[in-house]
Amino acid sequence: MTLLHPYYIIAIIYMLIFSIQEVYGRKVDKKWFWLLGAYFVIIAGLRNDVGPDYGSYLGIYIYSDEKSYYSIFMKMLHMEGPELLDVEWLYTLINKILLNIFDAPFYMVTFVIALFAMFFKVEYTDDNTFYPFTFTLFMFIPNFFIGESGQIRQNLGTFIVYFAIRFIKERKLWYYLFFIFIGSGIHSVCYLFLPMYWLARIPLNKTMMLLMIIGSILLSPFEVYRVLGDFLGGMASESSLVEGFNGYVEISAQRLNGGFGIPEAMMAILTFFLFVFDTKMKEYFPYYEYHRNYAVVGICLYFIFRNNPIFSSRLAGAFIGFAYVIIPNAMYVVSSRMKNMIYAFIISLVVFNFVVFGYFNNIKAGRFSIDLYRNHVLP
Incomplete structure (x- = not known):
């Protein structure tokens, strides 16, 4: 077993201290959550050759300068320009401006992306749970290392869309569409969230949820997602980044052939919380129904895409990021005894x-260990 670098251990201890306070004491001032976000920006944004796809993103940075602003503009309009862009227009534009105008070193790209991602992450988390430190601690491993320190494009794109859930609540369609447009300029997976403005408000009961989930499990062996082929493939693939992702998240042949592993266990846990606490959550937690619908969609997509490790992790995973907020939020609607049990479980x-x-060996593979992690400003 390999231990994380102390910088990550410090973050875990910090989150745990404030998690205990917000669960058993009073609400923690948001400034302490912003401080955590700033720390995350430093350890993720200014890392030096750390993360499973660091080299691939460095290649994209150099590649971006070869593309003209006109081609980027045409890509934004979903039209063909004189040059083919394999990477989304807004991410390419950010890279090109940093390199072409500021001649910035590559770590400024990871810093800028981490800065934006952390802004949207802090705002989304604070908007949607009474326990932001508990939720962030719960999601820290492995999400921080796959997201902020790994797949930085999809991470930023999805948090832009997560942030935009406030516009579903406020019923501001054009605002929501604008953030879908911006998010899809970072990663095309954001297009999957387009219909959620309407789907989030569809009333679901336990019978409907059960039928949808069982139906998805039954469809799993048939790989029905192949019908959409290139459309889904374009959202999930990132050329050279796929290899780094597969090297980082281990998928056993036994799991893909019907076995039971950690991902299935987490789907079972999430499904349990959905059914056991659904009634109380609807009664006491504002806009719980939106998160529940995202969770059901995520679970269904996971089982439909289960035979494809890239689709089941990237496409379904984007929705599951919404879904897990249900688990700590359940503490808000239960008795003290049950609250203690849920917190102990988390x-x-x-x-x-x-x-x-x-x-x-994921810590070694991603260079997050004490002997391999390097940072441009931290010792």
Whole structure:
């Protein structure tokens, strides 16, 4: 087993302290959450050759300068320009401006992307849970390492869309469409969220949820997603980045052939929370129904895409990021005794993920260990 670098351990301890306070004491002032976000920007944005796809993103940075502003503009309009862009227009534009105008070193790209991602992450988390430190701690491993320190394009794009859920609540369609447009300029997976403005408000009961989930499990072996072929492939693939992603997230042949692993266990846990706490959450937690609908869509997509490790992680994973907020939020609507049980369960999962993350050599593979992690400003 390999241990994380102390910079990450410090973040875990910081989150745990404020998590205990917000669960058993009073609400923590948002400034302390912003401080955590600033720290995340430093350790993720200014990392030096750290992360499974660092070299691939460096290649994209150099590649972006070869594209003209006119081609980027045409890509924004979904039209063909004189040059073919394999990467989304807004991400290419950010890279080109930093290199072409400012002649910035590559770590300024990761810094700028982390800065934007953390702004949207802090705002989304604060908007949608009474326990932002608990939720962030719960999601820290492995999401921070796959997202902010790995697949930085999809991470930023999805958090832009996560942030935009406030416009679904406020019923501001044009604002929502604008953020879908911006998010899809970073990563095309954001197009999947376009119909959620309407789907989020569809009333679901437990029978409908059960039928949808069981139906998705039954469809899993038939790989029905192949019908959409190139459309989904374009959202999930990132050329050279796919290899880095596969090297980072281990998928066993046994799991793909019907076995049961950690992803299936997490889907079972999420489904359990959906059904057990649905009634109380509808009664006491504002806009719970929106998160529930995202969760059901995510679970269904996971099982439909299960035989494809890229689709099941990237496409379904984008929705599951919404879904997990339900687990800590359940503490808000239950008795003190049940609240203690849920919190103990969350902390147990954090410890479990910490051990599993190191056991499967993911820390070494991503260069997050004490001997391999490097930062441009931290010692």
